[in-house]
Amino acid sequence: MxxxxxxxxxxxxxxxxxxxxxxxxxxxxxxxxxxxxxxxxxxxxxxxxxxxxxxxxxxxxxxxxxxxxxxxxxxxxxxxxxxxxxxxxxxTSAPSFVGHMTSALPYFLMPLSKIMIALNQNLVKIETSKAFTPLERQVLGMIHHLIYGEEDAFYARWMHSAAHSLGAFCSGGTIANITALWVARNNALRATADFGGVEKEGLFKALKYYGYEGLAIVVSERGHYSLKKAADVLGIGQDGLVSVATDEHNRIEPQALEKTLKDLKAQRILPFAVVGVAGTTETGNIDPLKAMATICRHHHCHFHVDAAWGGATLMSQQHRYLLDGIELADSVTIDAHKQLYIPMGAGMVLFKDPSAMQSIEHHAQYILRQGSKDLGSHTLEGSRSGMAMLVYSSLHIISRAGYGMLIDQSIAKARYFADLINATDDFELVSEPELCLLTYRYIPAVALKALELATPEQQLALNNAINELTKFIQKHQRETGRSFVSRTQLTPARWRHLKTIVFRVVLANPLTTNTILQGILQEQREIARLAPQLMTNIENIAYSIVPVPAPKVTQE
Amino acid sequence: MxxxxxxxxxxxxxxxxxxxxxxxxxxxxxxxxxxxxxxxxxxxxxxxxxxxxxxxxxxxxxxxxxxxxxxxxxxxxxxxxxxxxxxxxxxTSAPSFVGHMTSALPYFLMPLSKIMIALNQNLVKIETSKAFTPLERQVLGMIHHLIYGEEDAFYARWMHSAAHSLGAFCSGGTIANITALWVARNNALRATADFGGVEKEGLFKALKYYGYEGLAIVVSERGHYSLKKAADVLGIGQDGLVSVATDEHNRIEPQALEKTLKDLKAQRILPFAVVGVAGTTETGNIDPLKAMATICRHHHCHFHVDAAWGGATLMSQQHRYLLDGIELADSVTIDAHKQLYIPMGAGMVLFKDPSAMQSIEHHAQYILRQGSKDLGSHTLEGSRSGMAMLVYSSLHIISRAGYGMLIDQSIAKARYFADLINATDDFELVSEPELCLLTYRYIPAVALKALELATPEQQLALNNAINELTKFIQKHQRETGRSFVSRTQLTPARWRHLKTIVFRVVLANPLTTNTILQGILQEQREIARLAPQLMTNIENIAYSIVPVPAPKVTQE
The missing domain is CATH 1.20.1650 (PLP-dependent transferase-like)
Structure with missing residues (x-):
């Protein structure tokens, strides 16, 4: 037709x-x-x-x-x-689509989204949003409270205050991270009696005035790629995003962080912000936030936590301890369109200090007048939809307790899948789940044994051969359409930091069952058999390492 | 309950x-x-x-x-x-809500939005968006064609090319403007044999390397406030947003622009971008784009056109000449959530050169791999919704011809309203409509006459008194809830550039009738009578200027 x-x-x-x-x-x-x-x-x-x-x-x-x-x-x-x-x-909502941070959505959001679309409010100002403005401020207040847990009097005083802001609602984690670092940059290079501030005079004059040779944002090597974008857009330069080594669990090493900060300062480079990761995108690990906070306080750095993925864990009484120290952060990014199960386009950044955002405040004659409660005076974006409404509704309909339960079962499911992988002799769990993310790969038993016994050269060759197979399986599985895992590249300590391609799964969809997970492994085994050349290649190398009588390399 | x-x-x-x-x-x-x-x-x-x-x-x-x-x-x-x-x-969709750039929406968007919400695609990458990615690229191609009108072969070659990009879809005009200026900044301070480029080394080193004392973005004094934000966030500083005088129709003066560019260069400040405004937010006027393009070419400046509001005028065969010269721009911002009648959250930036955005390209291991067609490698935002779908649908269901008709009738309606205002003796049209925006104010006849005859001191006093009344009327009208006009402050040449508060109306809602417009004036007259003190104050000053026998200042 x-x-x-x-x-x-x-x-x-x-x-x-x-x-x-x-x-x-x-x-x-x-x-x-x-x-x-x-x-x-x-x-x-x-x-x-x-x-x-x-x-x-x-x-x-x-x-x-x-x-x-x-x-x-x-x-x-x-x-x-x-x-x-x-x-x-x-x-993206299929229970077997476990490759990215998407999930089935609560079905009640379909009818409720109509309110957002039909009313078409513009949150940049009160005149085009009215009740949506206090609603958004309340949602920011609730998430602020989830993180920082201040007293009720604190929220009564600041949540609806015209000249203050507990944070900003935005289209996603990238804008949230940029906003946090923008605020941090401007607060680090603020106005003085004889300097107008970086927001007025720009970076070049600011660095000359303060006598720095450069600026740096410090984060673990597992930081999200949006931070590189932030460093570029904010004029710091991608080289100013300085990465710090992680331990075998993908967590930043506090001593390495401390050393990095000292080294930067010795070069007259100001590390104005340190970013802690609470849920790395690839493996779901959480940096030691408390230790980082202490180091940041000592070095007078803005401490930002990128909890775009992991922030929702605070909903769980059982698991929120994993993010201990987040309440010491100066700012925190949380994406509601991830583990709060909201449709795409709902990010937030929260600030501990309700005055922090004054460093990026702006006004205009026809809107955002001084003293107004217009949300637009503290956001990077201008016109914005009433997306906060969907977060508000989900917080009420699912409740804190419900979200806690969802988080707990996601983490339990990841544990189940990790155990399932460990119980096989042809899959290797590459990163243990801390939240509901894990990575693994398919390796025939003999190849795993060979990897352990190999010389560095052999290891490299064998690992590369396995990488090819991993890529093949992931691509083929996606194409057959029954299930989807994503893939990424890690450098596991176990294999001398060799570049290792892995399957990556995110188990946040409540409808994903154990049976589906079993099926995914079985399907991957079957797909491996569809690549006899890749398999033969692996086995040839493996059998040249492990002392086995006669390698069975014939194919049909 | x-x-x-x-x-x-x-x-x-x-x-x-x-x-x-x-x-x-x-x-x-x-x-x-x-x-x-x-x-x-x-x-x-x-x-x-x-x-x-x-x-x-x-x-x-x-x-x-x-x-x-x-x-x-x-x-x-x-x-x-x-x-x-x-x-x-x-x-915001009420026919008498004519104060901001919101309108009734095409009703078919309510059911069609369900597709966007239910499918919940993430446009950052193919793996979570599939057909939505070519769809978004096509929408960008269509708008690119609307602006630049390249040959079919151009679009066949570039529209779906992995390494190129005709533009970026984003949450709104602010992000679009920031993206354009980010690209322009990075292209102006690009890598050389012995410099890594501003994107890598940052602004401080870039300016030292190139030997500049600062950067500037040049725009008329009627530029949108988002440009100030852009100057701040990009590290240029708000002082680096240099404004140029406008003529009595709020359009930039080309000679003044030329002079500004020369002056900046003489101070070793690089004006890397000039912004033309195609539809000022306050009055809807359009800069002389052709003349600006010539100046920019001569000075090697990136020429960006902020057509967030006015870009849709290109749909009208009758009125697209108003934007002549836009096809010479290096980049253009258009908001689909304005005169393309899409729900909030649909901005676009288009680039003449499909390679321009390579200066902000970025990649990551687990997504946005080199050579992929993932849209996320060329956007400031990360995760994004499938909003482009609603633009696609509206372009098909309304059609170019339909949009043209909508634009024509909006402009005709503004002309009607301007004539209506001019035909009264107690309203002053402050800015003539060029698109469907105009500004005006209520002035009792005697006061208008007095303003003309007044000394500068008297003029200031009288104008201030009228300003108070304008503010009162606008606020009161909003509060009574029958209609809404916004207000802003202009400095009309007619009144020696005195600060003048005006009503601002935007007549884009197709359901706004002439009768509604007549009603708005009548309502404003009636509201004026509710402020006898403000009226008396105006009349007292007026009658002290105009030679009238006995001032009738008594009230009852």
């Missing part, structure tokens, strides 16, 4: 109709919506991760750069979307 | 149910959704702009900083939202 056959007449009457609320339950739009919901529910109920169609073929449906001259009927267009877009999008 | 009376049991079974697709049309959620839609339609159909309830009272409903321990039923929570949030949000 070519959706473009029928076209609608473009008249001003028809256009007005488009903007008018449809009447009654029998309107065409109501019927289209019901049909669409049915289709979406079918899609969401499918147990596959994606229809296999090469991207190059999909691109053919999105090839023209011309805005259509002819108007399409909504019904035709909806069918067109279902055929070309929905059918070839990714089942 | 206190919504908190009933609470749901927090058990893992109940939590699983939350994540499960409801079955059949009789499910509780389906009923809630139908009820909610009915309520939202009622709200959208109301002809008021806001229920009057002081913010301080609304804040009482959003006072606790504690995440609820008890789970709320969805039905209870929905009622709670309708009472406390929806009822006290702003009718």
């Amino acid at each position: 070519t959706a473009k056959n029928k076209t609608a007449d473009v008249t001003f009457e028809n256009l007005l109709r488009i903007f008018t609320i449809p009447e009654g339950p029998d309107s065409t739009l109501t019927r289209i919506e019901a049909e669409l919901s049915r289709n979406l529910n079918l899609f969401l109920g499918e147990h596959i991760v994606a229809e296999e169609k090469p991207l190059i073929d999909i691109e053919k449906d999105f090839a023209s750069a011309h805005i259509p001259e002819q108007a399409q009927f909504v019904s035709e267009h909806t069918e067109h979307l279902l055929d070309t877009l929905v059918a070839h999008s990714v089942h | 206190t919504a908190k009376n009933k609470t749901a049991d927090v058990t893992f079974e109940n939590l699983l149910r939350i994540f499960t697709i409801p079955e059949g049309p009789d499910s509780t959620l389906t009923r809630i959704e139908a009820e909610l839609s009915r309520n939202l339609n009622l709200f959208l159909g109301e002809h008021i702009v806001a229920e009057e309830k002081p913010l301080i009272d609304i804040e009482k409903d959003f006072a606790s900083a504690h995440i609820p321990e008890q789970a709320q039923f969805v039905s209870e929570h929905t009622e709670h939202l309708l009472d406390t949030l929806v009822a006290h949000s702003v009718h």
Whole structure:
């Protein structure tokens, strides 16, 4: 069916109709919506991760750069979307899609999202958001309280204060991290009697005035790539993102951090911010936040914690101890679209000190006037949607206790999967789960043994051969469409820090069952057999290392 | 009804149910959704702009900083939202809400938004977005074509190219402007044989290497406040945002621009970017883009056009000439959530050169690998929603011709309103509409005459008195809730650049009728009478200037 056959007449009457609320339950739009919901529910109920169609073929449906001259009927267009877009999008909510930080969403968010779309508030200012402004401030207050647990009097005083801000709601963790480091940079190079501050005079003059040769943001080598972007955009330069070695659990080494800060200062480079990671993107590990906080206080660095992923762990009474020390951070990033199960586009940054954001405050005549409660005077973004509403609703409908339970079961599931992997003789668990993330790979038993016995040269060759197999399995599994794990590269201490490709799984979807996890391993074993050359290559190297009578390298 | 009376049991079974697709049309959620839609339609159909309830009272409903321990039923929570949030949000889509850049939305976006929310794709990478990635690239291609009108072969070559990018989709115009200036900054201070580029080494070293004393972004005095934010965040400093005088139509003076660039260079300050405004936020005027482009080419400046508001004018065959020269810009910002009638959160920046964004390219191991088509390697934001889908749908359902018609009627409506104001003897049109924005104020006839005859001192006093009245009327009109105009401060040449408070209207809502506009003026006249002291004050000053027998200052 070519959706473009029928076209609608473009008249001003028809256009007005488009903007008018449809009447009654029998309107065409109501019927289209019901049909669409049915289709979406079918899609969401499918147990596959994606229809296999090469991207190059999909691109053919999105090839023209011309805005259509002819108007399409909504019904035709909806069918067109279902055929070309929905059918070839990714089942991010499928229980077997465990490769990235997406999950099934609470279904009640579908109807409630309508409020956000229909009211179309603009949170940049009170005049276009009214009650949404105090709502967003309350959500920020609740998350601030989750992290810092200040007294009620603190929130009564600051949560709705025009000149203060407990944080900022933003489109995601990247903007949240940039905002935190922007605030930290401006507070580090603030105005004095004879200097206007970096926000006014810029970095060049600020560094000359303060007598520094450069600025640095310090983070473990497992920090998120958004920090590199932040260093670039803020004018510090990517080289100013200084990384510190981690231990075998991907956690920053406090002594190495201390040394890095001293070394930087000795070069007249100001390490104005240290970033602790609470849930590394690749392995889900948490830096020793308390120790970092102590070091930061001693060196007068802004201590930011990137808890985009792990912050929700604070909801669990059983596991929140994992983030001990986060309450000492000057600022914290949390993504609600990760483990708070909100649709894409809901990040937050919180500041311990309600005055911290004054260093980036800005005003304009027609909005954001001095003294107004407009949220836009403390955000990097301008116009923003009422996304905070969905966080508000989920906090009420799921509750703290419910979120705690979700976190606990995610971590338990990761533990189960780790044990399952350890119980096999052909999979290697590469990183232990601390939260609900883990990494592993498929290695035939003989190859694992050989890796242990190998010389450094042999180890490198064998590990590279295994890397090829890991890549093949991950790619093939994604393409068959039954399940999806992602892959990344680590440098495990166990293998002398060799570049090691691993499967990465994130077990946050409450609908992912143990049976599905068993199935994923079984499928990976079967896929390995589809690459006889890669397998033979591994076995050849392995059998050249382990003393086994006669290598069985023949293939059929 | 206190919504908190009933609470749901927090058990893992109940939590699983939350994540499960409801079955059949009789499910509780389906009923809630139908009820909610009915309520939202009622709200959208109301002809008021806001229920009057002081913010301080609304804040009482959003006072606790504690995440609820008890789970709320969805039905209870929905009622709670309708009472406390929806009822006290702003009718941004009301035909009499003409104060900001919000409008009624095409109603078909309500059902279609479900696709975006339900599929919850993450556009940062192909693995979590698949068909949404080529779709977004196509939308960027279509808008690029709208601006630059390159040949089909150009788009066939670049639109889906992994290593190139025609632009970036982002949450709004602010991020779009920051992205454009980030790219411009990095291209101006690029790597050489013995310098790593500003993106690596940072601004301090870059300026030393290139021998500059500072950087500047040059824009007219009517530039958007987001540019100040950009100058701050990019490390240039707000003082580096250099503003140029405008003519009596709020357009930059090319000669003044030329002079500014020369002066900056003489001080060894590099004006790396010039921003043309295509639709100033306050008055909707458009800079002489062609003349600016010529100057920029001569001075080797990146020429960015902030067409967040006015860009959609390119859809109109009748009016696109107003933006002549935009095709010479190196980059352009357009907000789809303004005159493309998309819900909040849809900004775009387009680049003439498909290689321009390589200066901000970034990669990461587990995503955004080299050679991938992942959109995230060229965006300031990380995780992003599939918002581009709503632009795609609107371009198909409304069509180029339909958008053209919408633009034409908005501009015609502004002309009508300007004529209406000019035909009265008690309103002054302060800025003529070029697009669908205009500013005006209420001045009793005698005061207008007096302003013309006054000495400078008298003029200042009288103008200040009128300013007080304008503020009163705007505030009061907003509070009565029947209509809403915003206000800002201009410095009109007619009144020797005195600070002048004006009403600002934006006439983009297709449902705003001429009758509504007549009603707004009538309402403002009536409100003026509610401030006898302010009126008396104005009349006293006026009658002290104009030679009238006996001033009638008595009130009753």
